[in-house]
Amino acid sequence: MNPGTTQQQDLHQPLKAAIELELERLLPKTTMPPFDLHRAMHYALLTRGKRLRPLLTLFAAGDNNPSPDLLRIACVSELVHTASLILDDLPCMDDATLRRNRPCTHIAFSESTAILTAVALLNMAYGVIGGCRTLAPQTKIDIVTHLTQTVGSMGLVGGQIADLQNSLGNDRAASVRSVEQLYYHKTGVLFEFATVTGGRMRGLSGKKLTALSRFARAFGLLFQIRDDLLDQESSTEQAGKDVGQDADKATLLSLEPPQRLESTISRTLTMARQQLADAGLETSELQTLVDQSFAFELERPSAFAATS
Template sequence: MTQSPLGAALSDAAAEIEKALDRLLPPATGPEAKLMEAMRYASMSGGKRLRPFLVLETAGLFDVKRGCALRVAAAVECVHCYSLVHDDLPAMDDDDLRRGKPTVHKAFDEATAVLAGDALLTYAFELLSGAETHDDPRVRLELVSLLAQASGPHGMVGGQMSDLAAEAAGDDFDLGAVTRMQKMKTGALIQAAAEAGAVLGKASHEARTALRGYAHDLGLAFQIADDLLDVEGRVEDTGKAVAKDAARGKATFVSILGVERARDQAERLVDQAIHHVAPFGLRADNLRALARYVIDRKS
């Protein structure tokens, strides 16, 4: 079967990211060999590569050199993979399966998983700060700041803390609280990935605002789709456990809105996301197709 243009673009980008990660995270010898093996296991085990794809696509809008964009894309993927390693730990979501494979703490051990996550996070900033990423140090500094804010207490980590609170609060966690949580936990890194390409390209304020709006709506639609997959998906498709949220009594978009209203909301968010990238014309075709893909996917 012939791939769609988006499918081909996603496959090509994933292969580029895999190759970049293989080069940037080479196997090691000595006491740190196990750590590097766990880092490679966590970051090179497939996945959609949606966040690095966003970096590459948005950088392409501004004719950024591919090598520079790939370093930033790899940094963003390192942060994403670190978050998955830590989210899967027994102290967090206690998951045994990720991307169809044993989670890092199951394949190795808990201590190694913690250290592998720590190392992926810190290595991301080493990549961004390197001169190979951009010849303008102000651009490198802005990239570091952008990713740090998306990853920290007002972004992904703060969102994970709210996620733990949502599980404890159950029905007391309303739609506004769930939306805020997911903007932080899922949306912040997606937004940083989309904006990173514009930072690399020294894009205008208007262009960055458009991409920020696109990513905001894309991130929420993506999370609603995840919540729907937890209810309707199959382990063999998703590559991870399903029906977890209801079993834990955790508030989600689906538990609050119901399946049909949640799906309708995701559709509206996708339409809004597509509208945001209208100024980029045909060059944003993959971004428009990606917005549709995130709510049609099976994993």
């Protein structure tokens, strides 16, 4: 385990507690009909998780005492993330059985309920943005537009279908560049949305917002490499989810020898730090998060810990 993980969790616990409370507030009560749907929404969303995406929004916004609207905006990426996990786990997708140490939503309830739960959470994400009264109209438009791109065919949806079609048996000639692009659509776009949204809330624009976007892309690549290592080297109990799912897929682990992979990690860490400096945030919580999450693993990649 990363030696900084416990300290990181302690430092961020007040913000995480605020995020958890806000997520629960956003959900309809389980005592309201349709009961199964609302219970499934609570089940899927209010489970143990790092809440990394909301934290990225808050850190990019630079506010450790967030306003109600900023806190709600930070929760948007977690609503979308949870919806994507529910769909990713379905029998017609990855056919997973375990998520965050509990049965997947489609197993705990039913496939139809799981699909509708994902749709409801995704719909809620857009509603949360629209309901933030303190946001300037143009900021709302920018955030909603970015979210539609994040979810759509050039984002999470496109990443999911590319991942389903990703097979070493079908594409032995897969390139590192194409796999990194798949990683971006599958994972990086939501990190980018979460971080850039925080930058918008901070008032960043132009080159600084572009630099923050590039930072998020680098962060997403590091995160996906870690996730691949977790899938390859961890037990189900350690990961809290099914492992070995990527055995037949083209990944950076399958395409790059260890030394080159370490070089990719080192280069991407450098890029992330440089982009934060270009955004004027080199001393921010974002820099601390990068150092705590990934720097130790540069020395021992197999020590990557679960954070999904």
